[in-house]
Amino acid sequence: MQRDLAVVWHPCTQMKDHETLPLVPIKKAQGIWLEDFDGNRYLDAVSSWWTNIFGHANPRINQRIKDQVDQLEHLMLAGFTHQPVIELSERLVQITPAGLDKVFYADNGSASIEVALKMSHHYWLNLGKPEKKRFATITNGYHGETLGTMSVSDVALYTETYKALLFDAIKVPSPDCYHRAPGVSWEEHSRFMFEAMRQTLEQHHHELSAVILEPLVQGAGGMRMYHPIYLTLLRQACDEYGVHLIVDEIAMGFGRTGSMFACEQAGITPDFMVLSKALTGGYLPLAAVMTTNQIYDAFYDNYDSLKAFLHSHTYTGNPLACAAALATLDIFAQDNVIAKNQQLAQHMAQATAHLQDHPHVAEVRQTGMVLAIEMVKDKANKTPFAWQERRGMKVFEYAMQQGALLRPLGNVVYFLPPYIITPEQIDWLAEVATAGIELAVKD
Numbered sequence: 001m002q003r004d005l006a007v008v009w010h011p012c013t014q015m016k017d018h019e020t021l022p023l024v025p026i027k028k029a030q031g032i033w034l035e036d037f038d039g040n041r042y043l044d045a046v047s048s049w050w051t052n053i054f055g056h057a058n059p060r061i062n063q064r065i066k067d068q069v070d071q072l073e074h075l076m077l078a079g080f081t082h083q084p085v086i087e088l089s090e091r092l093v094q095i096t097p098a099g100l101d102k103v104f105y106a107d108n109g110s111a112s113i114e115v116a117l118k119m120s121h122h123y124w125l126n127l128g129k130p131e132k133k134r135f136a137t138i139t140n141g142y143h144g145e146t147l148g149t150m151s152v153s154d155v156a157l158y159t160e161t162y163k164a165l166l167f168d169a170i171k172v173p174s175p176d177c178y179h180r181a182p183g184v185s186w187e188e189h190s191r192f193m194f195e196a197m198r199q200t201l202e203q204h205h206h207e208l209s210a211v212i213l214e215p216l217v218q219g220a221g222g223m224r225m226y227h228p229i230y231l232t233l234l235r236q237a238c239d240e241y242g243v244h245l246i247v248d249e250i251a252m253g254f255g256r257t258g259s260m261f262a263c264e265q266a267g268i269t270p271d272f273m274v275l276s277k278a279l280t281g282g283y284l285p286l287a288a289v290m291t292t293n294q295i296y297d298a299f300y301d302n303y304d305s306l307k308a309f310l311h312s313h314t315y316t317g318n319p320l321a322c323a324a325a326l327a328t329l330d331i332f333a334q335d336n337v338i339a340k341n342q343q344l345a346q347h348m349a350q351a352t353a354h355l356q357d358h359p360h361v362a363e364v365r366q367t368g369m370v371l372a373i374e375m376v377k378d379k380a381n382k383t384p385f386a387w388q389e390r391r392g393m394k395v396f397e398y399a400m401q402q403g404a405l406l407r408p409l410g411n412v413v414y415f416l417p418p419y420i421i422t423p424e425q426i427d428w429l430a431e432v433a434t435a436g437i438e439l440a441v442k443d
């Protein structure tokens with residue numbers, strides 16, 4: 001710990017916190033368990049930042065990477081290609097919604113969102129429509145930490161400080177169903193909220209390149225959720241007004257929402273689908289931007305037309321990362337994962353149902369394998385606890401003492417577990433969360 005704090009500056013951390021909150025050195029991990037140097041184990045209930053879906057040290061993924069490393073560890077992808085990137089691209093085209101036929105790679109989520117934004121605008125330039133240079137998004141969204149992605153994000157904690165550096169995106173009120181009126185269904189609320197988006201498209205379509213949003217669950221914004229109808233309506237409206245639709249499935253792709261991709265629940269094909277996080281089973285950084293042949297064709301011309309997409313990241317399509325992704329897709333193909341997840345999701349609902357009535361829980365909400373518990377000061381009017389009180393951190397500290405890694409987002413305690421979690425582990429996690437919340441909401 002001391003050696004670390006002398007030299008490592010950690011992400012998403014006020015480093016001074018570590019004067020009181022100990023850093024947790026992890027020695028090794030196996031399956032759903034992380035293990036520290038004293039032999040204490042922690043159940044990884046947030047899948048190591050939403051990436052690890054089939055457990056740590058998964059034998060099938062390990063083996064595939066080991067085989068690949070002896071064959072080819074890295075290769076520049078401009079002018080060259082390799083077996084894993086071809087096979088992965090073929091398989092992603094197969095399993096994503098029909099019409100997404102080309103794959104462009106990046107090496108992390110933010111970079112791939114930048115790719116989608118640039119590609120969308122560049123497409124309109126290539127078509128002679130330079131005025132289509134703005135982006136619309138929904139409030140409370142999160143798309144990454146780079147300047148472009150922060151410009152289309154809306155979680156103030158991360159973006160506010162840098163606002164002088166950001167470009168101006170149009171923010172439309174989120175369909176977030178936490179804010180629905182009593183007695184109103186998710187579908188009704190999401191339909192109702194779509195009207196503002198329709199008006200934005202009507203007013204601004206001539207200058208809009210794309211609408212970008214997270215599908216069904218706004219992750220970093222506190223696991224806020226909405227109904228698939230919003231995406232269905234948005235697809236129709238984007239077609240009607242000639243605006244691209246970028247769906248950021250970085251967190252929610254690969255089975256998290258109950259279907260392989262969240263877009264499936266709305267029956268839509270976006271113009272750009274962005275994938276990362278669980279793509280490699282949580283092993284290695286890799287991201288993919290899926291798009292249509294129609295968009296690809298707008299860049300396809302003689303070199304001197306200067307229509308080519310000259311974007312690149314050094315580690316684009318790294319063979320080891322592609323191998324990890326292929327092993328991950330094999331597990332989906334072999335293990336009936338989506339159907340099993342439905343049972344686990346049901347179990348998560350049952351195990352936490354009692355919290356619905358808790359006086360300091362405004363809502364327990366769920367979409368597939370994401371379950372979120374929103375702690376509030378006053379349940380009747382959903383008055384939040386002041387953020388300065390850091391109630392969520394109290395749950396985190398308690399859970400760590402019990403051996404569970406539950407890292408809340410503000411006042412939202414959530415389960416986003418690897419798909420290898422057992423019903424018994426879910427029950428135990430619910431007990432830990434309940435006791436942690438009990439402790440955290442005390443004055």
Ligand SMILES: *Cc1c(COP(=O)(O)O)cnc(C)c1O
Nearest residue numbers: 108109110142143144219250251
């Ligand atoms: C994590 C995340 C990103 C950013 O990915 P990084 O790899 O952390 O840059 C973008 N969008 C969503 C929805 C995410 O959850």
